[in-house]
């Protein structure tokens with residue numbers, strides 16, 4: 182099979198050396214966790230605990246409210262101190278359960294099948310749902326929905342996404358090296374759920390050790406999966422780019438991977454599936470890359486969901502005095518933080534602490550019509566025009582020009598010589614176009 186690459190995209194400096202060779206460290210359990218009831222795409226959960234309730238590690242504290250929703254669990258054993266509104270990374274106040282830890286873990290496990298290989302797809306999907314698993318690569322889309330393909334759209338292929346194309350981030354790289362067996366078991370469970378005929382593991386070529394380890398373990402476990410080394414190019418890990426690169430299939434404009442018979446999941450999601458289905462543990466922890474030149478001791482840490490960011494930073498040696506910019510996520514798609522007390526959530530893959538602002542460090546200039554943003558956009562959009570439409574509040578035009586197809590990869594901003602905040606404007610436009618569509622449908 183000849184592996185293609187997608188067109189356009191960019192080649193940002195990788196900057197992975199801060200953490201890529203560092204083994205994952207568990208940090209001590211925090212005294213308090215702050216668990217938002219909305220950590221996923223879809224409807225927020227409803228709290229099912231009250232102030233002063235005692236909760237166990239893994240106990241459901243927020244019930245899913247609809248099919249596109251996902252339950253949340255206590256990540257420690259303790260007492261509910263408060264249910265109130267707390268700021269999230271976007272500055273939005275979200276219903277949050279504050280739990281004070283009272284001791285070591287006393288687990289409340291999921292009900293799981295005796296042998297997943299003999300379980301039905303429905304049974305496995307129930308466990309994935311009850312475990313509160315969402316896309317761990319950053320999208321946070323509820324996994325049980327993605328793993329319920331429509332009858333009229335059969336899936337023949339599954340792709341495990343180990344690209345980790347964002348600069349700086351290395352948490353997926355490390356779990357591929359350190360938790361290879363669990364990831365492959367998760368992939369086998371997902372393949373069974375989807376009844377997919379072929380499975381691929383896509384990894385960028387800048388992780389030769391992960392490619393080697395995956396290949397060895399695939400062979401040792403006699404798995405029918407193919408490990409596919411991919412060109413190092415951003416955003417190689419975006420679903421549509423990955424499908425094009427591995428299967429040479431093009432997801433139609435406005436469509437989903439399922440439209441071309443493919444489902445894609447991140448390696449972290451496969452790991453969470455194994456921990457749920459085999460060990461009975463819901464999603465209450467994750468690995469996060471704490472990185473950048475403004476952190477005294479950059480490392481990959483395994484942390485409990487809801488741990489405050491400043492607690493984790495303290496366990497990474499603290500910030501250097503010159504720290505100027507803290508970003509949740511990587512430099513391409515991440516969000517600048519204004520408050521270090523926000524909690525780490527299911528989709529938080531990294532925190533980038535730098536001594537130089539990663540985003541535009543100069544005032545935006547006028548558009549010089551250089552077309553660089555157009556040439557960089559992997560979705561073949563016109564970022565300059567879409568941003569302009571949003572700025573001028575021409576939302577119908579931006580919808581007609583495909584604003585909802587923007588995958589928010591940040592390539593356009595990266596190349597713009599005038600430092601125009603193209604993506605920020607496009608995000609505003611997408612939000613309003615989506616709201617207008619919801620209103621029109623109601």
Ligand code: SF4
Pocket residue numbers: 557558559560561562563564586587588589590591592593594603604607
């Ligand atoms: S318009 Fe959207 S998809 Fe295109 S480069 Fe910009 S952020 Fe990426």
Ligand code: SF4
Pocket residue numbers: 547548549550551552553554555564565596597598599600601603
């Ligand atoms: S890259 Fe910037 S300056 Fe060039 S066309 Fe796009 S918006 Fe204008």
